[in-house]
Amino acid sequence: MTDDKNMFCFQCEQTQGGVACLKGGVCGKNIATANLQDDVIGALVGLAKVVPEADFNSDQAQLILDGLFTTLTNVNFDDPVIQNTINQIKAAAKDVAVYDMDQIWQANEDIRSLKALILLGIKGMAAYAHQAGVLGYTSETVNKFFLKALRALGDDTLGMDELLPLTMEVGHVNFEAMKLLDQANTETYGNPVPTEVPLTIEPGPFIVISGHDLYDLKMLLDQTAGKGINIYTHGEMLPAHGYPELKAYPHLRGNFGTAWQNQQKEFKDIPAPILFTTNCIMPVRKSYHDRVFTTSVVGYPEMTHIGADKDFTPMIEKALELGGYDEPQALTGINGGHTVTTGFGHNFVLSNADKVIGAIQKGDLKHIILVGGCDGARVGRNYYTEFVEEAPENTLILTLACGKYRFNDLQLGNIDGLPRMMDMGQCNDSYAAIKVALALAEALDCGVNDLPLTLVLSWYEQKAVSVLLTLLSLGIKNIHLGPTLPAFVSPNVLNYLVENFELTPTTTAKADLARILTPQM
Structure with missing residues (x-):
């Protein structure tokens, strides 16, 4: 199925025709890149087969994390770098044969579906484990599970x-x-x-930093301190403004642009360099080609890559050379707002749990709705904006991940002194939302599925898959998923998820709201 004239990829929500990308990725990767990424996974399967669990070491674990993360959607488009990753994995595996991924892609559709869920789930997990590892936090349990899952893929x-x-x-x-x-x-x-984070870009030199890795932001803030360069977050880096150790830097000024998929338009002729730290880089256009820098596992042909030493000198020099804007640029969110608010982590929400519970018991708060997940360009994602706009005033909206850019500049008011919309952070902060749900269930002496709580999720790439599997593994039911169902889920597997977890495809905002809220009214 995959050769030098074909590829097979259905790992993102926008896959071609809702089936699979075969002649080039909607994300921008070409056939050669897609097949190299399959070879990364095949090499990792080979490594997992030959490494005894008792001898599994940190270097091998890092190879697995780097390899899996490299293959996420919109992470690495640089073929020589991907080939080098394959070579490193093969060397660690003593040049054992690379597992042929066609054996999965051409398998019985139910087996293919389940193996795809496992593969895409561990890809998302690798991103989270990779980011934790950068800060020195590792888990032997998590690392060894990658071996188990990869072996299963090759069995x-x-x-x-x-x-x-x-x-x-x-x-x-x-x-x-x-x-x-x-x-x-x-x-x-x-x-x-x-x-509260301003969307206005001040005059003078600046740098835009995108992605998820807070460590890269911290290093950049340290190296630009006192140099007259302002730093602006982009995309999933927005929640960084809520962390006390990061917001203490006065030159962390605000947020540039809206959702990640708008970057090709919003970065046009930008008078500043842009740093991509994790996934969400799109094919780079000539209008800003000379201003893009990458680091960590991110790669794009002909872009300057910042290595493990995290020496951002080339970016700093480029920022000073370009000089930024001469006048303030009053940018706005998608709905015209000039600021957005973030930082409602589980610590804040749980410290105000008595207010939330009191509002529920008084009847002021009828329902909590988590509207979260990935954003993308496919028509139909305005569903999430309509959903939030039409949700009644007695509902609390929790949000996380980049899907919030559809509506996070809306002003929704308050319930008993708490904002009706609370941004809980990045996609990996789904843990925070789960922790809040479990704590509320305990406080109200009920099961999670008995709470006046509904999850309405949008998905685009593999981290959303891993989060969904986490929710299902915890027994959380009645999740609304859209804007389309994954192409890699077969009818039989979908039926299993619907019957056992009441997984529900989204329809229209009005219809879904009516179905969600009617039992509580």
Whole structure:
């Protein structure tokens, strides 16, 4: 199926025709890049088969994290770098044969579906474990599970009876990975606090930093201190403004632009360099080609890459050379707002749990709705804006991940002194939302599924898959998922998820709101 004239990829929500990308990725990767990324996974399967668990070491674990993370959507488009990753993995595996991924892609559709869920789930988990590892936080349990999952991918004897429980185990272990990353971020940078973030870009030199890695932001802030350069977050880096250790830097000024998929338009002729720290880089256009820098596992042909030493001198020199804007640029969110607010982490929400519970008991708060997940360019994602706009005033909206850019500049008012909309952070901060749900259920002496709580999720790439599996592994039901269902889920697997977890495809905002809220009215 995959050769030098074909590829096979259905790992993102926007896959071609809702089936698979075969002649080039919607994300921008070409056939050669896609097949190299398959070879990364095949090499990792080979490594997992030959490494005894008792001898598994940190270098091998890092190879797995780097390799899996490299293959996430919109992370690395640089073929020589990907080939070098393959070579390193093969060397560690003593040049054992690379597993042929066509054996998965061409398998029975239910086996393919379950193995795809496992593969994409561990890709997302690898991103979270990788970010925690940068801060020195690792888990032997999480690292060794990658071996187990990769071995299963390469075991052609496994059937649904073996793969279904392993799929749920992916979710269970991913919960531990997200918990570890939460611990790493909060112990390093403090618990987030509500912070209003301006969207106006001030005159003078500046740098835009995108992605998720807070460590890269901290290094950049240190190296630009006192140099007259302002730093602006972009995309999933926005929640960094809520962390006390980061917001203490006065030159962390605000947020540039809106959702990640608008970067090609919003970065046009930008008089500043842009740093991509994790995924979400799109094919780079000539209008800003000379201003893009990458670091960590991110790669793009002909872009300057900042290595492990995190020496941002080339970026700093470029920022001073370009000089920034001469006048303030009063940018806005998608709905015209000039500021957005972030920093409503689990520590803040739980410290105000008595207000939330009191509002529920008084009847002022009828329902809590988590509207979170990835954003993307496909038509139909305005559903999430409409959903938030039409949600009644007695509903509390929690949000996280980049899908919030559809509506996070809206003014929704308050309920008993608490903002009706609270941004809980990045996609990896799904752990925070889960922790809040579990704590509220305990406080109200009920199960999570008995709470006046509904999850309305948008998905785009693999981290959303790992989060969904985590929610399912915790027994959380009645999740609304959209804007389309994953192409890699077969009808039989979908039926299993619907019957056992009441997984519900989104329809229209009005219809779904009516279905969600009617029992509580």
